[in-house]
Amino acid sequence: MADKPSIRRKGFQYERELIRLLxxxxxxCLRAPxxxxxxxxxxxxxxxxxxxGVILVFxxxxxxxxxxxxxxxxxxxxxxxFCYRAGxxxxxxxxxxxxxxxxxxxxxxxxxxxxxxxxxxKELVEKGLNINDLIRLTRKESLLxxxxx
Amino acid sequence: MADKPSIRRKGFQYERELIRLLxxxxxxCLRAPxxxxxxxxxxxxxxxxxxxGVILVFxxxxxxxxxxxxxxxxxxxxxxxFCYRAGxxxxxxxxxxxxxxxxxxxxxxxxxxxxxxxxxxKELVEKGLNINDLIRLTRKESLLxxxxx
Numbered sequence: 001m002a003d004k005p006s007i008r009r010k011g012f013q014y015e016r017e018l019i020r021l022l023x024x025x026x027x028x029c030l031r032a033p034x035x036x037x038x039x040x041x042x043x044x045x046x047x048x049x050x051x052x053g054v055i056l057v058f059x060x061x062x063x064x065x066x067x068x069x070x071x072x073x074x075x076x077x078x079x080x081x082f083c084y085r086a087g088x089x090x091x092x093x094x095x096x097x098x099x100x101x102x103x104x105x106x107x108x109x110x111x112x113x114x115x116x117x118x119x120x121x122k123e124l125v126e127k128g129l130n131i132n133d134l135i136r137l138t139r140k141e142s143l144l145x146x147x148x149x
Numbered sequence: 150m151a152d153k154p155s156i157r158r159k160g161f162q163y164e165r166e167l168i169r170l171l172x173x174x175x176x177x178c179l180r181a182p183x184x185x186x187x188x189x190x191x192x193x194x195x196x197x198x199x200x201x202g203v204i205l206v207f208x209x210x211x212x213x214x215x216x217x218x219x220x221x222x223x224x225x226x227x228x229x230x231f232c233y234r235a236g237x238x239x240x241x242x243x244x245x246x247x248x249x250x251x252x253x254x255x256x257x258x259x260x261x262x263x264x265x266x267x268x269x270x271k272e273l274v275e276k277g278l279n280i281n282d283l284i285r286l287t288r289k290e291s292l293l294x295x296x297x298x
């Protein structure tokens with residue numbers, strides 16, 4: 001009987017699933033090393049995807065239940081700094097187990113909670129971008145439209 | 150007495166040194182996970198650095214002696230494919246132990262050997278870009294000049 005994988009390993013499993021999907025769609029991808037946290041003061045997002053010179057930066061959240069997702073403000077601030085340095089667009093990549101599709105929520109749509117942390121409601125996930133929206137962002141005209149909206 | 154670190158660990162140590170340098174210069178960086186090779190058919194370079202929407206992709210080579218560096222053609226081809234997908238510029242990042250500075254050799258300058266592999270001569274390393282040249286590449290006007298040269 002197989003062991004139940006640890007939460008950390010399970011997270012990696014879904015990150016790899018997302019990488020395979022992005023790779024199939026023509027992106028170059030890189031995920032952060034597990035030992036990344038050893039390098040002090042240096043920020044690593046979970047995953048980045050690159051296409052046509054467009055930089056997409058992701059934190060990956062996998063949830064077993066269809067409930068709101070809370071994200072630590074330090075995590076969001078780090079994602080924002082990474083995107084600022086890179087000149088990239090930041091997203092929370094969300095997968096609800098059982099759902100087939102990933103949803104990508106732009107970081108500027110996150111809702112602040114009274115504690116200063118961030119929240120993604122079920123509705124925000126439903127209105128999130130899908131994989132084809134991400135591909136459209138990598139076409140230059142679309143990116144300009146997105147940034148000017 | 151400390152153990153002599155394995156070659157693999159030593160490689161990581163210099164990758165981290167390079168990341169710290171790039172980070173200090175304002176780049177966002179990501180290095181490939183050690184377990185990257187588990188994801189079949191997906192290509193990971195050693196390191197990427199991002200700034201102002203410019204994507205730099207690196208294979209890292211550290212050598213104890215000032216001698217030519219040979220690089221497997223499959224490795225170079227993978228780096229080229231990653232760069233093509235990403236819309237990025239590929240480099241071999243070279244550090245000779247004892248030398249203070251890193252040198253960055255654009256992949257299109259590599260010399261093919263009779264076996265189809267690639268070679269970086271000492272002279273090619275000396276003519277390589279330095280960290281300030283990389284920063285200049287992330288300014289849009291310079292990048293256009295670089296691509297048109």
